[in-house]
Amino acid sequence: MEILRCESLTKTYQSGGMPVHALQNVTLTFAQGSFTAVTGKSGSGKSTLLHMLSGLDRPTGGKVIYQDNDLSKYNDNQLSVLRRRRFGFVFQSYNLVRELTAQENILLPVMLDSRKPDENHLNRLIEILGIGDRLSHLPGAMSGGQQQRVCIARALANKPAILFADEPTGNLDGKTGREVLTLLRTVSQELGITMILVTHDLGVAEQAERIIRLEDGQVVDDSGVTVQ
C-alpha cells in the first residue's frame, strides 16, 4: 500500500547566476512499511530528495503526496504539525538542541504537540538504544554515537509513520555505524515504520529492501521491491 509518492519532482538552486538542477523530474512511490535506501555520489541530489519528500524544503516543480494529501498545499504550520506527528528525522550531524538534556531532546516532538508522552514506548526505545544512563546529560557531554542514538530516540518518540534518515552513520566509525543501523531497522520493523535512508555507503544501502540510485538529480537505478 502506498504511503508517500512524488511526481515530477524538480529542485533548482541559483548558484552564481547559473541554475543548478539538484533534482530533475523524479517520480517515485514508497510503500507502507518499506525500507528504502537512496544512494549516489556527493552532489547527486540524494539529500535534496529526502528534504523534498519530508517537507523540510519546497520543490521548484512537481509535487509530494502523503496519503493522498498534496504537501505543496500545506502552509508552514500544517507542515510543522505533520512533521511532529507523522515524520521522524535522523540527521548526519545529530542536530540536538544543546540547551536541553538527552531526555528533553527525546521528548521534544511530544512536548511540541502538547501530548502526554507514552512512557512504556519511550522506556523501551531507551532500553533498546542503551542510553538510559545518559538521559540527564547535555548533548555536549556525549559522544557521537550516543548523540546519534538520542537523535534516533527523538525521531521515534512520537511513533512516526515515516522515518527519514540522512547519512545517520556518516559521522560514526564502522562498528558504531553498524550498531546504529541495526537499531534503526529493528525498531522500525517492530513498529511498522516506513524508512527512507540516504547514504553514500553501499554497505549500508545493501541492508535496504529497495535501493534507489541518483545521478545528477535523476533516478538511474531503482531495484528491489516496488509498490504493487
Add this chain to the structure above:
Amino acid sequence: MKRLTMNQVAKASLKANKKAYRSLAVGIFLAVYLCTAAVLGAYGTIQANQQKIIDRVGYIDGFFLNSASVSDETVRSSGWFARVGKVFVTAQIDKTGQYVGYYDEEALSLMPRTCVEGRMPENPGEIALEETALAQLRLDIGVGDQVTWTMQPLAGLPEERTYTLVGVLNDQSPYMESYGSMISDHGTPEWPNALVYSQDTPFQTGDPAVHRVVTYATLVTYSRFTNSDAYEAWGYNFIAISRSTGQATWYDPALEDLEKYAGQSMIWWIMGGALLLTCGIGISSAMESMLAQKTEEIGMLRAVGATRRQIRRLFGRDGWLLCLIALPIGIGLGIVTVWVISLFAERTILFRLNGWLLLPVAALSALCVLLSSRLPLKRASRQTPMGVLRDTGTLRKAKRFQSKKQFRATRLIASRQTRLHPLRQAGASVMVALTLLLTAVLSEAFLYQSGYQPAYDFYIQPVNVHYTTVTSGSLHFAGQAAKENVLTEQDMQQIRAIENVQSVTLETAADILLELNENEVPQYFRDYYTEERLIAGMSINDESALHYTFHNPVMPFIFTNSLAYLLEDTPDQVTDLTDEYRVWNAKTFQEMQAAQRAYGVTGKLIPLTVEVVDVNDPEFQRGVVDGKINLAALDAGQEVLVYAPTLGYWETVEHGETVGNTAGADFGEYRPDAQLKGMAVNDYFRAGQSLSLLQALTEPDNRPTDFSTGPYTPAELENMEQAYRNLHTDKTAVTVGAVLESAPLGSNGLCLMTTEKGLRALGFAPTQPTFVNITLTGEVDRAAEEAIQRRLETIASRAGMEVVNRMANARENARQQRKTELVFLGVIILFFAVAVSMQVSSAGRRIRADQRMIGTLRAVGADESALLGCYRLPMIVTTAIGLLLALCLFILMGTVWSNYFLMGRHAVITLPLMILLAALCALCCMIGVKARLRQVLNRSVVENIREL
C-alpha cells in the same frame, strides 16, 4: 614579509564582522556620549552657580572688612594672595545708612561695576549711585542733576558737599553688606553704595575705612588660609566667598536654594552614573555575545598556542579601537546635547567648554569600557564553550522516564538559555527600569504641577533678609536702620490706590519689651516659659536650661536672657550651680537691673512681639475670650490685642522611658496615652488692663560697647547704664482691648497684636522682616499686570524691597515645567526605544546564532508560535525585572526623598501607567522579535540547519 601586529588582526576582525560589532560600538558610543553629557552638564551647573556670584560680587575669593590697620606690605608679602584690591569708605550720606567711597583699580577689575545708566565718576565732584541706593534715598533726580548733602565722615565733623550724579550702578554693596554682617560685631558693615572719583577732594576729618578684596594665590584654599598664622593675625574679619562650590556664602538670595543646585548637579551624576552602568552592562553583554560567536575562533587560537593574555588583548583591542572611533563622535554629540539643554535651562546650566574636561570624559569612558569588557574577556579566555554546556550541575538526574507532567518545550529552552547566559538581559532590564522610573517621576511632577495655585498675586519682600542687630553683653538691640527700611504709610496708601488691587495685607512684627507692674512674675509667665523650654526638649533640672533663651518662638531679636532672670526674684535664689553659671546669672541680673534703671522701670522686662495682623479675619473674632476687638482703637494705637494661648505639655512614656514630649495650645491632637504634665493658663492679661511697652533701637554712633565677662565693677555698670540710656527709646502705655486664646498666627506663641496703622500709631519700628501680600481683583490682562508690577517695584525699591510676581512666577514655572517635561518625554521615548532595541537586537543576535537550533526544532515539528515562545519568555522576564526594579526605586525615592519628590502622591495613576508602559515595551519587543524570527523562518528548514 610584513610583521603581523595584533592591531592589524583586530582591524581585520572589525572589518569582517561589522554586524556583530554594531551593538558593541553602540554601547561604547553611548558610554562616551553619556560621560561627556554628564561631565559637561555637571560642569555647566557649577558654572551657572558661579556666574550668579560673579554677577553680584565679581571674581573675589574673599574680603577683609575694616583692614586699615594692616599695611599693604604685610598683605602682599604674606604670599597668600594673588591679587589685592582696596575699597575705601569715606562718609555717610545725610545720616541715611548710605555710604560714599571709591574702589582702587585692582578692586575695580576684581569686582567690575556696570553702569545701568550714565558712566563712572571721572572727575572730582562727580558721583554714581547704586540703583537701590537711589531708590532708598527717595530722591527724584536723574543723571546730570546736582544734589547737596550733609556728609558725615566716619569719624569727625560733618561737611556740606554738592555732587553731580553721572551714573547709576549695578547693586554690589547689599551683597557685600549681607556677607559682612555675618562676622561684624557692630551690625552691618559699611560698603560704599555711592562711588566718587578716587582723587575726589578728601574730607577734612576722619580717615576712610578700608576693605580689602582678595584672590587667593595658587594652591591656597579657604581651609589652608583659615588655619594659618596670617589668618590668626588679621583674619578674624575675613569672609571667604567660594565660587567653586557655592559654599561659605551667607544670606545671598542668589544662593538661598543652594541645596537645589547641589541637587541639580547631583542629578547629573546620578543619571549619568545610572546610564553609564547600563552602558557598561550593554557593552558587557554585547562583548559576551560577540565572544560567544567566536568561541571556535578562540579555541582555534588557543590550539595554535595563543596564551590567555594574548586572547584577552586581541579581543579587548576591538573594544579599544571602537572606543577610539566612538570618542570623537560621542564627545561631539554630548557637547551638542548639553548645548541644547542649556538653551532650555539657561539659568541653571551654562554651556561652557573647557579642553581639560576632555580628560575626565576620556578617562571615564575608558574606565567604563575597560571594566565592562573585563569580565566577558576573562570568561572567554578561561573557559571553552563546551565547559559551559557541560555544566550539568543545575540539571535534574534521570535514568528512566518518570511519570512527569507535560511541559512546554519552548519555555524550557528559553529558561535554560537565560540561566546559562544571565548577563545578556541585565542591561535591558536596567534600561526598562529607568524608562519606567522616569515616566513615574514625570507623571508625578505633571500631576503635581497641574494642581498648584498660588495664594497671592504679588508680594513684596526684603531683598536681603538680614537683621540689623547689635549685641551687647546678653542684650541684643535692633539698629535704627530698622526704622528706615520699611514702607511708609504713604507707600502703603499708594499700593492700595493702584487700580485692580483688591486687598493688601502687611506681615511684620516689632520686638518690644513689656514692663511688669511689680517685680513679682505672674504664674502664667513662669508656666509659659517653662513649658516652652520643655518644647525645646530641655529638662527642668538641666542647669544650662536656666540659661535657655526665652522668647516668642519667632525670633529673638531685641532681647535674650536667661530664664533665671525671669523665674528667680534675686540672683541669690539661683542655687546649686557651678561657678561658671553662678557668674553668668549674676552678670545677667546686673545687666537687666542696669537696663531697668536706665529705662526707669521697677518691674522686670519681658520680651514680646507686636504682630501686625488682619483683624477682619473672622478667626480672630472667634478667638476672643475677654473684651472685644475695637478696630478704631487699635488703629489709633490706644489698644492692643493679646494672644495668650493656654499651653499644655504632654509626655509619652513607654516601658519606663520617655519616648516623646509635645507642648502646644492644641488639646485634641496628641496620643491618647500621652500624659498631661503641665499647663500654662493665662492669669495675667485681661481686657482693660494697661500695659507699659518700650522699644530700644541703636544708632550707628551710640552703640553700647561689649562689656566684660562679668561680674561687673560699679564703674562698668555705670558705663553700661549710660549706654542703655543713650539708645533711642520709645515708650508707651496701651490698654488691652481683648484677650484671645486662639488666633490664626502660624507658629507664633504669646504675643501682642495690632493693625498696620496701630503699629505706626504706637511708634514702634517693625524690626522683623516685612512682607506685603497683594491680591488683585479677578483676572487682569497682561499689560495691566505689567503696569501694576512696575508701579509696585517703584514703591518697593524705596524700602530696599523687591516685588515677586506670583502670577508670572507660576506662568514661568509652568513654562519651565513644560519644557522640562518635553525634554523628559524625549528622554523617555529615547530610553524606551533603547530598551526595546536592546532586547530586540539581543534576541536578534540569539536568533541568528540559534539558526540551527531553530531549524532542528522546525524539523521536529515546531511551528512559528512555538519558536516565538523561546524568545518571549526572556523578554517578559527582562521587562518584569525592569518593572520590579522601577517599582522598588520608586518606593525608595518616595520614602528617602519625600521632601523633594512627591512620589506616590498620585500612585493611583502612576503605578498603572508604569505597568501599562512595561506591557507596551514587552509588546514592542515581541513585534520586533517576530520580525527577526520571520527572517529566519522565510528560509527553508534545510537552509537553517545547513552547516555554516
